[in-house]
Amino acid sequence: MSDRTNEIPLEIKAKLMQHYGLIGKQQTKSGTGEQSMNGYLPPQAAAQSMKPLIIVPGVGIGPLKLGMSRGEAQEVFSHNSTLEFYASHMEYDSDDKLIGMEISNPYGPSSLVLLYNGVDVFKTKAEALVSVIEEAAPYIRDGSSESGYGYIFRELQMSVWRPVVDEEHLTFATVAIASPGYY
Template identity: 40%
Template sequence: MDPLIIEPGKGIGTIELGMSRQEVEACIQEYTAKYRKPSYSKNYFEHVFMVKYDEDERVHFIEIPSSLKDFFTCSFRGMDVFNTKAEELVAKVDEISPYDRDDWEVGYMYMFPALGLSFWRPNIFKEEFLQEEWFLEMHPDIQEDEKKHLYFESVSIRK
């Protein structure tokens, strides 16, 4: 599986902060040509790379979802951000630069302001929940869905 490197202050993969719309479109066309699967929409990569532009029409925000792990190993400083448990990933990145402990979304979102890096998941789920009665009483399919929340669903960088 090819790497997709997350570099705060620079970019994610070939899409970089400061790029124009045309440059981003060219990157997305390259991803589509190389990685698109027949069962995916032809616009798949246009929708999975969430890119926001500033008033000068230059990239100032890039976000990717965990679904890209079907194509890439998405990594930050050698850590696979979508296959490393959220609590472990936060602890490791926190050693590099502290996350904003005052953010009201802590648990769901971890923002590392000095890096311009954020991780997000829709629900908080912890390893110890796996042994709790309320979890064990769930249908196995629902348990599997809940376990997904041990991991982050998106990562973003910003200027």
């Protein structure tokens, strides 16, 4: 996974980070007076309330950041049991750094809200969510996307998936992001 040829284009990454206010300044977002580095919310502040978590491809989901150690991820989870519950897959490289994460919401009521570009990924109809994500990068045209089950947005190193495509299951069940070169 160390191949950097599929790295997210800088202009896309910069655009997303600027959109979410993650570059250029330090901000206090927690209301506790804690400073956040480049706009990232410290894990302790994130645990105080279950506010929507922002998905930033190439960076992270809420307080979980790609490149953090397993211990740092466990620290985030120790302050946020809801996020830990819905984190269905965490993948680490040989240096024990986080290279991929998947968050699941199996169609039930959830206190977890994940936003991509201001859109709730678990409450937005699949076709509408794909359109929103595709504004930033195209998805891989394959059997999974043609059938509506899953979409991989390679330029963003992001994917969405659902186990069933029918009139009852209109939204995705998982969202995943990964380090450059993963997909």
